[in-house]
Amino acid sequence: MKEKDAMRQIAQIAVLIALAKAGSMLATLLHIPVPGSMLGMVLLFVLLCLRAVRLEWIEAGAALLLKHLAFFFVPIAVGLMGLGDVWRSSGLALLFILVASAAIGILIAGSVTHLLAVRQRIDFRRPSTTPADGIAP
Amino acid sequence: MKITLFCVALTVGAYVVSRFAARRYPSPLTTPVFFSTALIVALLLLVGVDSEEYRPAKDVLVFLLAPATVALAIPIYKNRGTLLTHLFPAMTGIVAGCLSTIVAAVLIGGWLEMDGMVVASLSVKSVTAPIAVELAALVHANPALAAVFVIVTGMVGAMLGPWLMNIAGIAHPLARGVALGTISHGQGTAQAVSEGELQGAIAGIAMGASAVLTSIGLPVTLWMLG
Numbered sequence: 001m002k003e004k005d006a007m008r009q010i011a012q013i014a015v016l017i018a019l020a021k022a023g024s025m026l027a028t029l030l031h032i033p034v035p036g037s038m039l040g041m042v043l044l045f046v047l048l049c050l051r052a053v054r055l056e057w058i059e060a061g062a063a064l065l066l067k068h069l070a071f072f073f074v075p076i077a078v079g080l081m082g083l084g085d086v087w088r089s090s091g092l093a094l095l096f097i098l099v100a101s102a103a104i105g106i107l108i109a110g111s112v113t114h115l116l117a118v119r120q121r122i123d124f125r126r127p128s129t130t131p132a133d134g135i136a137p
Numbered sequence: 138m139k140i141t142l143f144c145v146a147l148t149v150g151a152y153v154v155s156r157f158a159a160r161r162y163p164s165p166l167t168t169p170v171f172f173s174t175a176l177i178v179a180l181l182l183l184v185g186v187d188s189e190e191y192r193p194a195k196d197v198l199v200f201l202l203a204p205a206t207v208a209l210a211i212p213i214y215k216n217r218g219t220l221l222t223h224l225f226p227a228m229t230g231i232v233a234g235c236l237s238t239i240v241a242a243v244l245i246g247g248w249l250e251m252d253g254m255v256v257a258s259l260s261v262k263s264v265t266a267p268i269a270v271e272l273a274a275l276v277h278a279n280p281a282l283a284a285v286f287v288i289v290t291g292m293v294g295a296m297l298g299p300w301l302m303n304i305a306g307i308a309h310p311l312a313r314g315v316a317l318g319t320i321s322h323g324q325g326t327a328q329a330v331s332e333g334e335l336q337g338a339i340a341g342i343a344m345g346a347s348a349v350l351t352s353i354g355l356p357v358t359l360w361m362l363g
Contacts, residue, residue: 016204023207033271033352037206038345044210055211062208065201066337069327070169070295071152072202075195076266077174077292078148081181082188083285093249097259098286101242102294102320103301105263109234109343110307110316116226117309 005060012061019044140186144194151176165296170324174292202323209326209341216338223311227339228346230312234319235347235354238263254279260355262286265322268348275356287322294321295328310335318343 023043024036047053087094155172166172181191213220220227239260246256257278261269266287273283298317307313310333317325318340326344330337 013201013204016207017201019207020203024203033268034348035206035265035267037203038265038348040203040207041210041213041341041345044207045214048210048214049217055214058208059211062211065205065208066212066330068152069205069330070324071173072199072205073170073288073291073324073327074152074173074177075148075191075198077170077288078177078181078191079188079195080174080285080288081178081191083281090251090255093251094255094286095289097242097245097249097251098262098289099293099297100245101238101259101262102290103297104241105234105238105320106294106298106301106316107305107307108237109230109319110302110312111305112233112312113226113230113315114307114309114312116229117223117311120223120226 009061009064012058013065014061015058016044016061016065140190141193141197144181144186144191145197147177147180148173148194148198151180165300168292168296168328170327171292171296206323209337212330212334212338213341216335219311219335220339220342223339227311227315227342230315231319231343231346232350234316234343235263235350238320239351239355253277255282258282258286261351262290263320263322264348264351265344268352272352272355276359288324291321291324295324298325299328299332311339314339315343319347322347 020037020040023038023040026039026043027034027036044053044058048055151173152169154176155167155169158167158172159169181187242259242262243256246259251259254277257276258273260276261272261278261283264272264287266284269283269287270280272278273280294317298321299313302308302313302316307316313332314329314336317329317336319325321328322344326337326340329340
């Protein structure tokens, strides 16, 4: 049973690889500077909405890849090792800029969304509860 | 070949250790990408393997990054109802995050008297790497430097983002996903996925939306500034 699950995950990952390839072919065809994987993501979303692809055909494989999404960025980050000279000249200043601007962006994006989402939830509740209240008693 | 096998094994091993460490001792320092990378670089330096020799291993290991990105469509699809009702807060947050991080980077860069080419490279730092490299050419930035800034921004955001948002009381799952995906693209999205499905779904959208917004907004802004 366990082996069967693994086989199914591998087959499902093969489908995702095919979609990624289709995405990059689409990017070349359309001459747009968008990564093929992003177009593949849009493509899969559209196919799911059209019911052309069923969730259960790919879900197990996708869950495995998404669980370890961070892993695929590790080898890319290790590549920073070869760029020592960039950091030697003004590394500390650059690091400061990158940390500060990331922190500012995260706090602003996060707090704006948080405040609006919390307020929206309260606004949404009012009209939906009013008719229910009228019926319940 | 031997070195490549060693590098692949080392990378997988370091990642396994980092997942254990993150679960056991959760802190910004045990974020998988940062912790694994630090461990690997330290060991590679110790045994005298340089980044050129590591490259073949990298090419093998990143093969599944594209299908993993495609897989993000699934949490987006499953949460499409929630995402649609929260489209306004999410989009507003994405725009605010994109603008504020670029303005902050350019202003601090100018204040620290950075070279114009460096500042231009900083302006594309929150965009996913393949788009940042394309965009770099358009805004007279150095693509290699831009790629470095993108990777560091991803790592910094994934490390410090959840911790900063805990302190600031940003608890809404949607807000956490928006912030991580907008600023720290793929690595932020990976971190958001580990927090929850809704966080991961909106982070995937935010990563795409911030790339599109920056790709359109930055050249237009530069053109208007002359």
